[in-house]
Amino acid sequence: MHPLVEQINEKNIRALARAITMVENDHPEKLDMLSDVFAAKKHARYVGLTGSPGAGKSSLVNRMITHIRNEGKTVAVIAVDPTSPFSGGALLGDRVRMNEHFTDDGVYIRSMATRGSLGGLARATKDAVRICDAYGFDVVLVETVGVGQSELDIMKIVDTTALVLTPNSGDVLQIFKAGIMEIADLFIINKADLPGYGKLKALLKELVMMTAKGDQETQIVKTITTENKGIDKLWQKISEHHDFLYSTKEGQKRRRFQQQLEVYELIREEIWRDVKTYVEENNRDITIEADSDPYQLAQNIFEKWKEDNG
Template sequence: MSGSAESDAEPESASESDLVAALLDGHHRSLARVITRIENRSAGYRDLVSDLHEHTGDAHVVGVTGSPGAGKSTLVDKLAKHYRDEGLTVGVIAVDPSSPYTGGAVLGDRIRMASNVGDMEVFFRSMSARGTLGGLSTATTDAVRALDAFGKDVVIVETVGAGQNEIDIVRTADTVAVLVQPASGDDVQMLKAGILEIGDVFVVNKADLDGASRTVTELKEMIHMRGDEPRVLDSFDAGGHHGTAGAGSDPDGHGSGGGAEQNGGGDTTDHDAGADDPETEPWTPPVVETVATSGEGIEELADTLADHLSYLERSGELEAKERTRYAEEIRALLRSDVGGLLEGEIRRQGGMASFVDAIYARETDPYTVAEELLNPVRECLEERDGE
């Protein structure tokens, strides 16, 4: 999409419908304003996101995570440049730690992302994690949706790198790349602690340093051992990650176990077609070596990411992941909205302090308070059931 000055001359007073129309027409300024409204949770932002949803579903969403110092920002910068050289448009969302004072992104300057400065077809946005576990907030998911609707071919989400809580990224990204530094024993232990489960591709960055070969070997051994271990399905595996749950899982996270590599009964829809095809065997995460500062290995990494997307499409896991993503998003929105309603009810009844005082005086207890606060909601739903 064009990013010319003329195309971005959209009036500041544009209505929500005008803003959406301008975004869909390729106005980068409108895209920036929509994402600002999303991040700030401004009035009407939900209507904007709702209007954009029908225009999404074409972008390849790539998550990049790893421990601090692994070179994520430099690698994302070079990866975006590679995509541009291939003629693809790119959106980048860098989810940074939140300032405890302003809630804004601490690393907002992103001075290491300089290769694409001035290129209107690379849209970069630094966003605050806002304290969300895994570094991803609901606003990030909505911003990805805006970039997708805008027409970006690839959307890269770089996360804080906070350890195994980074599993949240799986709910947003189609493909997850985990960066590890050479000879980083702590990083390897971190992978054993849980983040190993989320990687579709593992990247040993700074591969020109001593210890790179050893790190590659350790990663491959860990990936091999992981493939031999029994997996327990949960709502997260329901997306068919690495073929564990497969497309036979329902959006509620109750999979039949009939993924791309197996058919254990249950729902046998067209998603399972080709499950016995060798081309849809379970994806084994490869290990790619890169030197992001020089660009070495970036082309191989981009090809590997494309291979994973092709695998997801062939196996049916791409659709399964998307369905699970929507189910999780609905649950998150409900938790947030119901929580907001209850906070309002607490204020109307004198505030949290009054409940705490009563509990401290042993006049009531937390369960009873929660029950009393939830009763109006429960009664309302029961009345609807009785209609």
């Protein structure tokens, strides 16, 4: 077993932090280490929160941490939101509120950096989630701004994806157009204290019906984070969805499909890394001109790479 993973197994929090840095930096030992991480995984529940900036994701995460801790469970948070108080981007007030959790051993909070990782931020985040699992956290929460493909990719490894919406923000239609509705297992209408809640709920219900997955009814939960309302219900719905995934045939099918996507993605990454290195090492024989035919060029390079690696 990789020495870092041995230390993670012994609940060494610094080893956990080092392992996450290793995946961020795309360290050469990464895959070996992660393979051991995978074997050392416990049984954490992975929950993703996504939504527009300002929807209340960080506030929800903060409340959920308290709720989960009150249940006697430990929790890790991976924040991939540049505006998150975890990564230092938010208002001072938010950061002060977070501080109560920083002294708690049962809580680990980490924000992800983008630097260097070939597979990108999404890949590094998935690996970080599993590293937290190997450490033995009961729950891993991932907060991400749901804007780009890479943020959506992150959601491929979480068990439950919750999409956070707010009244009168207009983001629901944008999200619908971007095809993000399909990835959500649960909808949260946060800031339900603001006017426009009823209208948003009615619209959301219609949109949910149009994008129904067919197996399980997608739930809509109402929260007012500032008043600590709806958090119990939210956690209950997340738990129900978890049960669906792990104790029904349909849920098992869903998990198998997700697994397959991830394996394909890893293969794609590995091949890409290989081909890119090959091109760089053979740059005397391979010339890429600005006006060369990209199709022909790609095909030639790929064929050459296959021949040399056959």
